[in-house]
Amino acid sequence: MLNVRFFGVRGSTPCSCESNQRYGGNTACVVVRGDTGDPIVLDLGTGLRFWGLEPQPEPFRATALVTHLHWDHVQGLPFFTPMHREGASMRIIGPRQHDRTLRDAFDEFLRPPYFPVSLDQLAGSFEFDEVGSDRFPIGEATVTSAWVPHVGPTVGYRIELDGRSIAYISDHQQPGCASTRVDDEVLRLCEGVDVLIHDAQYTEAEFLAKYDWGHCTVDYAVEVAAQARVGQLVLFHHDPSHDDTMVDAVTAQAAHLAGGRSVPVIAAYEGLELQLG
Template identity: 35%
Template sequence: MRLLLLGVRGSTPAPGPEYVRYGGHTSCVAVLPAGDNGDGAPALVLDAGTGIRQLAGPFRGAILLSHLHWDHVQGLPFSRAVDHPDSRAELVVPVVPGADPLATLTGQMSPPHFPIEPGGLLGDWTFTRPAPVRELAGMTVRQAEVTHKGGVTVGTRIERDGTSVVYLPDHAPQLGSAAAEELAAGADLLIHDGQFRPEEQALADAYGHATITDALDFAARCGVRRLLLTHHAPGRTDDQLDAMAKEWPDVEFARQGETVTPSDRSRSRTR
């Protein structure tokens, strides 16, 4: 299992020369199991921020949304890979109990907020809700609700061939979440919200996010083997992130375009 980091920013995209090394696209990770799905393309994608625009298509598989905040869905109708006549996509949408996934998404993606509804996306689409555990593309996928403000947010654990990856891009562990700790327990790799510095704790609490020290404490409690921080603040420049990487040398900072292998700490640039 390998992970292609297509977007690692939070809140809004960050264009400009001072954001090139870490990237400016919002949250999106493509999961590449051994052998992919037979044609080199991922069959599983985590979130649909602007980073999903870089995905090659047509896409055939499942897209798991962590939640419905703009920075995690705004790339969906602009990706040629998924908005494609030959795509076959399952969109897993976190919703409140009893709510319909398609109707919930349509409340956000429809006039006057957007020109088309989800039904206007090209290809064959299904809209489902998260399940506690299921098999997808030869991987075991576990999902549970975690602490983050502004609606239902789920974390995801992916397991294959004895390797485990946990994705918590928007999470406030300082608020306490037994479900999140269960998901992350003993993970080989935890991709976690690290948007704020410790001195920005009040902002992190106000928006339901984590500071770097919150993420480090959470990873330690859960016995995580490797921590990769994502959802970088949109105003955090490359130079500032480089300085933070030196300040916290025991944690990694996600970079757009990298392919990460969870079990052996290898990272490679693909762009």
């Protein structure tokens, strides 16, 4: 059994407000668990704080698979209270940087004056591992990472566990407005997975204005899902300007497009839980 829970589904910046209540305003954070073993958390956006409010085993242990270091993917870490306790440990796996270690990159944003304490002053301990296009085990899971076109070093992940598989491509620059070409590495990550969690930031009109901001259209997310023959597409990384009505509308459009290609589509929302197996 593979359990997938969504704590933050928003891209770019937290945007809690009345018109976003159904989908939620927290940024990227998804928790994956198998029948046994420690949890795997996909990205450390502001949704992470809400996972931390739930009862956690003592001592807390988890592995984080971080796609890249933009704020919306790391900003929840300082507010994740399980890591404020002695004995807690987190292994953070993320993309190799061009000019510094992954630990140095975290040390740089998690210290005064940006936050009152530094990473090494938190009670829990952190371990860092850098990846690019790699394949490695986490407990019983097999994880594949690969470079994904975005802005700056960014990877996506595929997790295979308990006979099920998911792919997580949170931020993905599509090649051009009318292009249906999908990066080979991305296709390899997504090929045949049960669930694909994918960037769905823009409408076609928004993409025209922001074509090099590192993201893609909802239509392109459907294209990736169809080419990779996935079992289900979960639209993710909703634009902060998209209120609930807008997310409903783009999801309906995606479902219409995907229906012709036999891919079920849903939109991620805070509190969504998928049970695979």
